[in-house]
Amino acid sequence: MSESSGTSVSKKGAPRWDLESVFPGGSRSDEYKQYRENLKKDLDALESRMKSIKDKADQLNRSEIIGLIEELQKLYQKVELVYSFAGCLSAADVKDDHAYHVYSEAQGYQSQWENLKTTLESFILELSDSAWENLLKDDRVKRIRFYLDEIRKIAEIKMPPDKEALVLDLAVNGYHAWNNIYTKMAGGSTVEFTEDDKTEVISLGQLALKMGSPDRAIRKKAFDKLTEAWQKNADLASIMLNSQAGFRLSLYKHRGWKSPIFEPLLIGRLQEKTLDAMWESVQNAAPRYQQYIDAKKKLMGADTFCWYDQIAPVGKSSKEFNFNEASKFIIEQIQDFSNDMAEFIKHALGNNWVEAENRPGKAAGGFCTGLGEVKESRIFMTFESNYDSLLTLAHELGHAYHHHVLKDDPAFAQFYPMGLAETASTFNELLVTDAALSQVSDPQEKIMLLDQKIGNGFVMFCNIHARYIFDRSFYKERAKGTVSKDRLNELMLDSQKIAFCNMLDENGYHPEFWASKLHFFETYVPFYNFPYTFGYLFSNAVYHRAKDEGKSFAETYRELLSDTGVMTSEDVAKKYLDADLTDPAFWKWVTDKATDDIPEFVQLAEKV
Ligand SMILES: [Zn+2]
Structure with missing residues (x-):
């Protein structure tokens, strides 16, 4: 049984997550293995079905195409489960080699699924405009109309499918290899670093962390x-x-x-x-x-x-929270804004969706991952009893709520762009930070x-x-x-x-x-840059709207999140914030809001 399984709570109170209810037995689980074998069979079956109709794609009727779309989406939910579960196992125990093995197996399913999607795109391109219009009107694809329309429009402005397929194939060992070499070079580089008369050989990643040191001389040296x-x-x-x-x-x-x-x-x-x-x-x-x-x-x-x-x-805090105190604080703040989200968080915590125990052998960092057709999420982090950990927990719970809101949607309605991916997580961070600020008296x-x-x-x-x-x-x-x-x-x-x-x-x-x-x-x-700033400011806009409107905004907020995968960013803003993202006035408003704490910081710095 792997380290990560079980639902026990450590002495310090930071819980381990429950993976047993998903597949019992960790990376060697028989149920998990069986599930992967079935997935492989299903992927292969769809692949041969698509191959057999490839030459007559233009003759496929509407129901046949919709059948393929539905099957592909169902398989995505399964691929996601296999993938995420392996990711959870290897994060919880970096020495679990079998989990890594399964993870690379899952990458194979992922790319097989991507290839099937590309084949589907080529079928879609074969349809006449009128057949396509009719298909989009079908109620069975109502929720994924935006996505389908988008892939056809993008396919239309690309090269013919056979050429694009060749590019994809060549890119694996060509284009993407540049990134692999870079990652290897960066990961393999080390330097000697002396601190407190002790010299160590450290990686460039560790070196970058030293730039967060409170000691300026260390930062400069790093x-x-x-x-x-x-x-x-x-x-x-x-x-x-x-x-x-x-x-x-x-x-x-x-x-x-x-x-x-x-x-x-x-x-x-x-x-x-x-x-x-x-x-x-x-x-x-x-x-x-x-x-x-x-x-x-x-x-x-x-x-x-x-x-x-x-x-x-700068500044410091000696305040310590245990996991339960942090959870309670987060729920209290969320409760003031949305009962729905607060109830969800209680459910997630009560059912051990969070791996937070501080123990050796865990991966660094934090993440939240959806579990595909299980329709749950799992959060990974290491809880260190400080404010940073509280913030990480709030952040990841935001992601989990976003997944929760989307859980009953078909896969093609769940693919939101990177710029909207941090909406719920940043929202929670802002909510919790402002609440903490309002309660703190120590300068x-x-x-x-x-x-x-x-x-x-x-x-x-x-x-x-x-x-x-x-x-x-x-x-x-x-x-x-x-x-x-x-x-x-x-x-x-x-x-x-x-x-x-x-x-x-x-x-x-x-x-x-x-x-x-x-x-x-x-x-x-x-x-890989502007979505960060866009997401940060967009989330600020949502947060300030919520602050102005109070609890009545909670339902709008939920709907906004649920539509992040079915429209453009501009349309999300128009529909739920009544805002025009192309209008500089909107950005002026939100950049004002996002910088309005600076004077308070300056005043405090003058006093201490
Ligand atoms: Zn995040």
Whole structure:
């Protein structure tokens, strides 16, 4: 039996999750194995069925197509369960090799399912416009009309299906391999680091964590080491970045897609006008952080503010919560806003959906995962009795509520874009943080809470914006030819100066950031940056609307979440917030709201 099974509660009170009710027996579970075998049979059966009708796809009648769509969605729920369950097992016990084995098996099912979906897309393309219109009117696809329409529209502007299939196939060992090499290079690089007269060999990931140290000398040393390490890797990193961007640009050329931002916007279900309006307001509001930076400098006793000070902690809290106290606090705050969400959270906690025990052998970090056709979620985290853990719990419970609201929808109605994925989680964080702030009287504790909240916004307004500006300018130059590593440094420095409005010290920027940040090398989601800021601000908008309207907004909130997978981001905002995302006035309002804590922080910093 694996470590993670069982429903016992540890002495400290942080619970383990219940996986036994899903499949008993951990990674070696017979029931789990049987389930995977059945899934494999079902996937193979659908594959041969699709193969056998491939040549007469244009003759398929409406019910036959809908039958395939329904079958594919059902299989998705099963693939998700197999996948998530393996993920849960290996996170709860990193030494569970069999769980890793099952996880890679699940990746195989996932890609088999993706291939079936691609085949379905090719069938859909074969239908005449009138047959397609008729199909969309069918009640059986009512809830997934948006998704179906979207895949046909996207397929229409791509190359013919056989060419796209070839691209997908070649990309596995070509395009995506650049990301694999980068990940390997970053993961395999180590440095010697001396702290308290002790020298250790640590990874670059561990080094990056040191930039959150309260000791400025440690932060600076970590940053210098990081820069040095990436200067050594910069030649290779620049080849990787140029190659994957070059691949993308070639593909776009063959598809006739003019702009490198076209695909990221398609994936994000966003209009360019929305994105431009958002960044314009962000750029206008960013200089407000100057006051925050000055206050932080005072608190840190520093006369400059550099890249490595971005996540420097200030203030402190000696308050400790056990898991039950944290849960109770969260439920109380949620209760004031939504009974439905509060009841859900009680249900999730009462049924041991959360793995929170602090013990060795667990993976780092936190996540919330849906369990497909089981229609439940599981939350993974390590509860450390501090405010951060409370916030993580609130965040992940937000994701779980989002899954809960969508659980009875067909799979194709559940695929929300990255920019809307953090709506419920950020909402909970804001709710809980503001509640904690209103109850705290100790100035140091208040400074800590406010700093975390404002610091998060600072990252969204400046750091993420710099990444976006860099990507835009890099792609522009890459279209003309390879961009050298020195030029990449220049582009990055310029991007940071614009996005940070020169608020960092003249020598305090990070030109090698394009190399040190994994996100630039992400191949599945190009421009892996703007959805963060969009999601953060969108969630702020929802939160402030909820604050204004109180409990009467709870039902609207639930409906908003349930529609995140069936319309564009603009339409979600229009329908539930009565807001026009392409209108700069909306973004002005929300950037004002998101920065309105800064004066309080400044005042507190002056007093202590
Ligand atoms: Zn999240």
